[in-house]
Amino acid sequence: MSIKVLVVDDSALIREVLVRMLTRDSDIVVVGTAVDPIDAREKIKQLNPDVVTLDIEMPNMNGLAFLEKLMRLRPTPVVMVSTLTRKGANETLLALELGAVDFVAKPSVDLTGGLEAFGAGLRDKIRAAARSDVRGNSARADAPKVAVRTAAAPEGAVIAIGASTGGVEAIRAVLTQMPVDCPPVVIAQHMPAGFTNRFAARLDELCALTVVEAEDRMPLRPGHAYVARGDYHLRVERSSGQLKCRLTHDELESGHRPSADVLFESVAKTVGPMAVGAILTGMGRDGARGLKLMRDAGAYTVGQSQSSALVYGMPRVAFEEGAVVEQAPVEAIAARLANALGKLKSAA
Structure with missing residues (x-):
């Protein structure tokens, strides 16, 4: 057809x-x-x-x-x-x-x-x-939201999110529920240069968190979210004892720049079991490999469920390849991430 x-x-x-x-x-x-x-x-x-x-x-x-x-x-x-x-x-x-x-x-x-x-x-x-x-x-726009009172976590924890088609609204749904006591959030949304700065500014208007377009070597701070700049990969690295953003213009990964695979892989290596990750709506398979590395490193991972995804492509591949601990509707993902962070805090 x-x-x-x-x-x-x-x-x-x-x-x-x-x-x-x-x-x-x-x-x-x-x-x-x-x-x-x-x-x-x-x-x-x-x-x-x-x-x-x-x-x-x-x-x-x-x-x-x-x-x-x-x-x-x-x-x-x-x-x-x-x-x-x-x-x-x-x-x-x-x-x-x-x-x-x-x-x-x-x-x-x-x-x-x-x-x-x-x-x-x-x-x-x-x-x-x-x-x-x-x-x-x-x-789904009228679906009841799951209240998140706290997402406090030990120092060194990070939330990583990857999305593509439909991700602008899905990311908004997750971030607007995150309280200011949450650890740093790093985001790879497939979006060209010239749009990510306005996307970050729009999220900043709507969220309790401070949301910015990531800059190279910018330190990661609790209560802040960092959106990968269009046409640049975003990685998390540790230097001088601090977690920082790293922006590079190297080759496309999984057909994309920024790529969720690149972000997730860096989080798996640098943050390991102190990370939590979410893969949201989008076409293709970007993010599945990197999220599997995060899960294998001991991180909690969640995928957006088919019933709530505008395009159930990236979350489907991640689920089929064993990259996610569980799937959840988008309105419940912030609460699942907060719950996993709470377990990290209790264990610390």
Whole structure:
């Protein structure tokens, strides 16, 4: 079965580029294009697409306003096409909060060298969106949260989290429940350069924790969370008796940079049984190998359950390969991590 896609963008050039890139593989069919949300509304009714690509800045109705109505009235997997600007990053994060599955950075006119890579990434995201559970995701937004009063742990403990598609909301769900007495949190979320700083700033607004984009050799402090910078690997290292962030621009790992495998492997080596880890929603297998190393080193590990994952790819592989101690719905993961940290404290 082919994936039916509707392309919505007011730029004729961008529509042409997206259609050309999407139709490179036979499993994706562009059933139509629309120039604005009014046009898109009618095309969605007529064509019943499996996935919609949506621009934010359009005439007649803002893409965010249209997305909010679409997710409320007719939940449909949406991939946003975003500009690489501060405003574009802010609006993209809001779109993900409103229910968009993922986003791609809008190709520029001079992107000839990187157009093939852009197209491959776009097609992968369309496939993930087609497999995502947006209807279940909107229902899960009302799931009761598990209160976490304390996540205190011995000095030297670390929480490591890895995620991809759907991870922006899943990470928010976990971090907003974590109290300020928790140990340092290190995060690898698949996200390009230019977006992770705004992602960290948005989390910082919503969480009791202080959330920042990681910087090289930044010391890890309790009550703080560190988001891997887009296009950089984040590792945890110990130097001068202190745990610190280490950022590098070496090769892609498991197809990604930042990679959850790279982060988890460093935590396994550096923190060992004093760590706890979680692998959340996402496409592919990144994180499974590294999380297995964490578990083998004595760390508690949890995977997001299929019922609560927008895309049950990374957590599924981690579960099948024995990398997780248990699986849990996203609203319960903070409590599971806190409970494991409490056991570390009791044993210390």
